[in-house]
Amino acid sequence: MRSPRVAALLALSLTSALVLSACGGGGGGTTGDAQGAPTISVYGTEPENALLPGNTREVGGSKILDALWSGLVDYNQQGEPENKVAESIESPDSQNWTIRLKEGWTFHDGTPVTATSFVDAWNYVALKTNAQSSSEFFSNIAGFDQVNPDEGEPTAQAMSGLQVVDDRTFTVALTAPSPIFVNTLGDVAFYPMPESFFADPAAFEANPVGNGPFRFEARVPDQNVTVTRYEQWGGEQPVSVGGVEFRFYADSEAAYQDVVSGNLDFLESIPGSFLIDNLYQQDLADRNGNQPYAGINTMTFPIYDQRYADPQLRQAISMAVDRQAIIDNVYNGLVQPATGFIPEGVPGKVDDQCGELCTFSPERAKQQFDASGFTGPIELISNVDSAINREWMQAACVSISNTLGVPCNFVPVPTFSEFLDQRRAENLTGIFRSGWVASTPTMEYVLRPQYTTGAANNNSGYTNPRFDALVNQGSTAATAEEAYALWAEAERVLIQDMPAVAINDQSAQFGWSPRLQNVELTYGRELDLESVTVQE
């Protein structure tokens, strides 16, 4: 009896030693309140990259960066830029800009925000060897082709177009006039960086220092990021909340349950299953909102596939989609049908550009479709791992099939990354889901990356020299009004060619806990942390 007992004990202690050695870390930090002001919790997802403005292009990270940093300008809800750190941004010719900073702005480490903070940060992001994901945002500044050439190593370390005049002034020379230069400056890519970043980027990644209303406190991987109020923040109104916990959820349904029971303070997108019959409006009576944002749902044609090469056919399919039926059945009437390719809320958008071509017109659709001689079933392809993509694509399929009298198959792709891969490799042989959010509120940012020839997000293979020319002319127009007119013209060209079918403008349904008041969304579809208040 003796030896087995010893052995059992040995084995037991081995397992527990192993198990205990895996313990250790853990434990979410508790947020120290800034002078007793309440802390709130906000839904988030784990950032894909380190918390650096120049290297963040996805929502999970941007949301946190927007709390940690303040840019030269901020967007109001109409998508128009308003000065934040900038005192003035002026130009006589839309090409040579002089930017003056306000006094009194400091980074969280106490150092002042100067012209150099911006110039150095922008040069860092633009430099090819730093391989930052936002480098393209600086491509219209003079000297960008030297720091980030298409081929080979950079021949300069800094862009010649950026000059520091004094502590609070710097100038930007563009390669061509850009009437909407100011409108782009609110993007995270343009945030300033303190000196400590350039001295030791790795240490900075572990403890980012911004100039925003909140300072970084702690980050637990896959769990949360906590920030506390920065009392010396340079912005105008006092921020009411003392700190924010961005709590990461793997599943937004769990987050929804938490908001309903007051365990989580804010969720900016209600999961699809609770939009059915507007269930969320019962669960979250008096604490829910529905606000349009500058995003659009589209279905893109694989124009590289000969079968879809005829614009007449593409128009026919556009007219065969009953947008209102999709919106009523899938979105419960919470969104608006698209009437063009520019989403609502982008300055300069012209209403009802598309007319009949984006309206459900079964007879004309059928006529035009039959004339095109298209054979075989129509396929609609989408990833099915997020939102309600599957549902609305299936509804579109039914509507196309009923109208045109051809079979329509919905082809699911399991994950977004697989779907994106196939899209970029031009492997898809059916009409595929696409969407765009104008996170930088300009028409250019909707048209250029998606539809100009060879653009990074132009996955359909669409090309039209006239469209490209109009977009380019708009980008270098003398005034914003001229630019808007040229881009609206480009949009009309696009509608005739119909490389994609515009389905609906997007809208955010959000909910909050009973503690929060004055809840508003920013232009970027985030909780406005500067204006929200808490009542215990």
Place this chain on the structure above:
Amino acid sequence: MGRYVLRRLLQLVPVFLGTTFLIYFMVWALPGDPLAGKCGDQACPPAFIERMREEYGLDQSIFVQYVTYLGNLLQGDFGENFRGQEVATLIANAYPVTIKLAVVALVIQAIIGLTAGVLTGLRPGGFLDNVVLTATLFLVAVPVFVTGYVLQSVLGLRLGLIPPTVPADPGFLDLVVPGYVLGSLSLAYVARLTRTSIAENLRADYVRTATAKGLTRRRVVGVHLTRNSAIPVITFLGADFGTLMGGAIVTEGIFNIRGIGGLIFGSIQRLDGVVVTGVVVLLVIVYLLANLVVDVTYALLDPRIRLD
């Protein structure tokens, strides 16, 4: 006995090599680009992609990647995932929670399952027996995610008895409901296994002998009968502990528990082979050791069993 334990420990080596390679290869073979979501919906600039591929060795062949990975692993370096987080830190954050959850599940399983099993096994065919048989049948039939969502909605959302999700650093009490959900399926098996075992052994010679010796019924059932009948149940519970550690994906997802299950699930979705392999290595070790403990426990329960 010592040789036996040593042999079992040595078995770890080939199993370790085999599983790590298979897992690494399978995650690598999944379709999709691990860098796809890096820049949101938009395409990343070429310079960015090039540097990431270089940094994570994605430009090399799978075998070179695997050998490099294994070399680091043997030095105790679990590597970094595609977000630049230390895999060792991720595991260290996730493991304590999962162990707690598995222990809670195991305790609930053992207490309810064994009690129900013993009570019904002593009176097979009785009223209680029928109730337990029906209840366990129901438990086996309902998938875990249904139990999970129903309990979360009813207890958490509608009645407000529990918070719908578990806090970041949960105590044992926070984990009772998720633990029950996780253990519910095995609970049914434990109850049924115990019942059958008890019912069979009730007619065994040694029970009759014990009773004939004049021992009290409590002693006969408590010591002689239960102890011998527990052997298959212990086997099951031991193997189940390993399963609980890795199989909590659904439960952890529903209750937003930041444990191993969620870590594996998220990493598979993100094609993060380094994390998946790292976690699976640990799971394999836990699984094998748990089985070893079970085998050794046999000898304690039944002195006739020898392990050399």
